[in-house]
Amino acid sequence: MTVDVKFFASLREQVGCEGASVEIGEVATAADVWLAAAGGKPMPPNVLVAVNMEYTDPNREVKSGDEVAFFPPVTGG
Amino acid sequence: MTVDVKFFASLREQVGCEGASVEIGEVATAADVWLAAAGGKPMPPNVLVAVNMEYTDPNREVKSGDEVAFFPPVTGG
């Protein structure tokens, strides 16, 4: 299946990629998506994960067409 | 001695007087000033007392020339 991946802020700079369409096996978690998309870099422990713009945890299973986003701790306001 | 007395808000209406210069004996508390100024009406229990614009209690002794104010619970803001 295919999922859309997005990286934000410092994570985008570290991974060197803003977003990508990623091919992955039919059963995959958000953490699997990270491994497929981040070029083998391990996922930093404080990374936040959102699937379809909702916070979730890295073990959440993703579906085909999902938007899977990874970003560092937020610093707005 | 002479003290200046002020009544505010509903208390002014109840006493029927905004302010007065009151003659009183040399040793007197704020409560004594009330009795001398309020025409014999007993002081309601929730009355607030200020001497020279500072909150105080009715047993506080007053001095000649003091401004002694009585008012109901405050309702600003």
Place this chain on the structure above:
Amino acid sequence: MRVRVEIHNDTLSPWEELASHEQATAELKGRIGAAGVFVGTMRDFNEASDVIAMHLEHYPGMTETHLERICAEAGKRWELLDTLVVHRVGEILPAEPIVLVAVWSEHRKDAFEACRFIMEDLKSKAPFWKKETLTDGSARWVEKNTAGY
């Protein structure tokens, strides 16, 4: 820490007041990270009655001193750069602002807590009294402010 307290009869326009206050305190620009603001406005309904007007009385001299002191006390408890209290007295109509409390600080915790502290003290201790006029023309003194916590 700066403190400005004002009591007046004129209409209070809180957002204009804040804009002009910030222009007058431009030396704090760059240092301020947070502003906490409260505006209290007259409602057309209070204690089960429709209210059409209000008269606000104060104790000239004591009210100002009390408000300045509570701002100073807030400045001891929190790290503040500036505080502003503006309170109307006289005749007030529904939907008109009555009070503005604003606090400027480096960090948000101080602005939030000091603003609320000043407002609660104002409501519970500053010498102001409200007399409401109801729809039938009768008037009544407001007897007590509600608790804020």
Place this chain on the structure above:
Amino acid sequence: MRVRVEIHNDTLSPWEELASHEQATAELKGRIGAAGVFVGTMRDFNEASDVIAMHLEHYPGMTETHLERICAEAGKRWELLDTLVVHRVGEILPAEPIVLVAVWSEHRKDAFEACRFIMEDLKSKAPFWKKETLTDGSARWVEKNTAGY
């Protein structure tokens, strides 16, 4: 309860924003008794360094949805009439406002508590990220927001 959330690149003038917002919500006049407002402003100093500029990034779509949801959550926890959140993104200079949170209610407790609740959630969960430019031209990501309680 009304909710308005806005994220934009333009300069944020919080007091003008509040004045025009209140004009647009005039049907609440007379019911509103309290407004609680917070403004967060860029400082020229952070974590021991002089900061000359900042870039603010967000996650278009998720950020707005998250902010709308937290306003709705505040509306469940407190009695609110209206909420407004305006947040800047893009290039920001010291002394420029970054965020405005405003809450209108009948009573002051609700306005104070809901305003702080929305602001704290925004700081800890809304997807925004700051990158600071220092006086020597170097840039750094802000790593974490400070706690607000």
